[in-house]
Amino acid sequence: MSRECSWLVSCPFFQKYKHLDADEANRLKRLYCKGPYMDQCVRKLYKELHGSDSPAQMNPEGKILEDEDYEAACACECMSRKAQCG
Numbered sequence: 001m002s003r004e005c006s007w008l009v010s011c012p013f014f015q016k017y018k019h020l021d022a023d024e025a026n027r028l029k030r031l032y033c034k035g036p037y038m039d040q041c042v043r044k045l046y047k048e049l050h051g052s053d054s055p056a057q058m059n060p061e062g063k064i065l066e067d068e069d070y071e072a073a074c075a076c077e078c079m080s081r082k083a084q085c086g
């Protein structure tokens with residue numbers, strides 16, 4: 001039986017970083033949102049503890065992505081159309 005985090009559809013991290021490198025996004029989802037480390041997801045633990053979402057820029061491993069990471073995530077071949085990434 002497959003398991004999926006009930007917050008995946010609305011998770012602010014994946015909403016904010018929807019242009020994150022597909023390999024990295026898939027890795028995080030495979031390990032945390034749909035995988036063996038779901039109960040260790042820092043975002044999930046934070047929400048259960050505080051009753052509210054952690055900052056959107058914090059990934060499931062607890063790493064805070066800097067704006068440069070966000071910029072880098074958008075800095076693909078569509079750089080000239082970066083405004084569409086926001």
Ligand code: SF4
Nearest residue numbers: 005008011033041044
């Ligand atoms: S990042 Fe964490 S809280 Fe967000 S959907 Fe994945 S497992 Fe759930």
